[in-house]
Amino acid sequence: MKLLSLLFFGFLIQPTLSVADAPKGYPFQSFDEAMTQSQQESKLLFVYFGRYGCGYCEKTNQEAFIDPEVKRRYSEHYALAYVDAESGKRLRLPSGERITERDLGTRYDALVTPVFTFLNPNGESVYRMVGVQRIEDLIEADSKIQSALAKARQ
């Protein structure tokens, strides 16, 4: 009951919250929550810049993110953030600046959606993929990133 109340009032105090299109079954969070996780767990951040109703986002969700291996790799290896590039939902950047998800999409050049960006815990882009992705694209990107991280740790 307490949880239900919290969820209900959570809706009321989020006046700019908008529906988004993150793939189902993944632990996607808001950008600032994922950034905090990224810093606490020293993980890279994987940011999915989508848009409400975006066709190529839905295609990637249904044809690539649905894959169990993709889901395992991305859920384990990264702090996952979903950003609706048209949303007025606010977030706080590491600099302390409060901006909207739409502004964040502009700053990270989410010109067309979807855009998938790997960020280090400082928010710097280390790798980026634009447009529809296949299962093999996502797995290859993860392999490259993990291989680079392993080399860096040696």
Added chain:
Amino acid sequence: MIRKRLAVLLLLAPFSAAFAELWEFESAVDVTAASNGGKANFFHHLDSAGRRNIATNSDGVAITWEDDRDGTPRIYLAYKGLDESAFSREVRLSGEGEAYEPTIIALDRSRYAVAWEENGHVMTRSVSIDGKVELGQVVQLSETAGAQANLTQGNRVAYALWSERASRYGRIRYRPMTVDESGTFQLGEGCYIDPIPPADEQLYPTAAVSGDELIVVWEDRRPKHTIIMAATGQSGKPCQFSEPLRISEKPDGRDLPYGTGHGVSRVALGTFGKEKVFAAWADKRNFRDGYDIWGAEYTPDETGFRTNEKVQDDFSGLSKQRNATVDGHANGLLVVAWSDEREGHTDVMLSWREQGEWSDDWTVSVASGAGHQNNPTIALDDDGNLHVAWVERKAIGGTTRLKYAFGKLQGD
């Protein structure tokens, strides 16, 4: 006088060299000199539903914005007389809560109304600037959680609009109001623009008065992607609006197996000519180009909003355009400005419409060049001069400055 001058300009337009510059801009000035003692960066934001953050009257120009100079986002207003070279008066408008996205209108020669979001509610107050600055009482407009405030006025009535969240989805609500001599708001009956409970988000409203009509436009997600919708009401008939209609068109041949439709973002409105209204927004119908600036004209004696037209020219390639802001003059002059990255940095660009044609896109020289000149807001004064404010930063994520420039109408 001004009407004659503008008429001459309009007649000369076909013979001019590809739409010569219509305004000559003075050097940009800082709107605020506020600092936080060098403790840390702080950030100015010049955003609001309808991008109405600047207002002029016969005496001066006022700009409202949000910054976090003391660690909390708050709303401020700065004012300068038209004959002053710098902003001389600045005042904080919001209270102790986090505040965002202020919007402003000029009520008369010396008074303004400002509305903003604070602690999840929509607030408003009047500001009188007649020698000294006097603030009216803060009034809460939203009954439940609300955001994305917009103000407009006409026929001596001001109208506040916002997205109110009484249930799961934001829903556009409006309230007429008048201000007495003491600066006190008299609130009229408020209601939702669409009486049918929303099936999805209704966001970022803005409005304009055309004759006896109040035209309201907003972002709407009912088709499971974002579109621009409009409804009209008539003065003297509060809370009676037409059935909302979609005004951002669906491009032909785009029935893809995935997704629900293309995106649009942040509509702005301006009035011009004889009771005409123009809506401009960022539109992703040419999806490979990202967002471009599109719009539609509303003519009261016709069937509402006309066919969509592309405001910007076709020389922008894959660069980003966004943050459309609109204003017009009773003489028929209409101008749209926006943020544009075609030159490799963020500039303020604009286009004006003459004899039904949009000019070439024109860079505001004092709001362009290295770095980022972003989030413009514009206002035309009674003489057709263009007032522009924007946020300047050297690098993405870096600290900001709030800038203003005066554009003198050419042709004297």
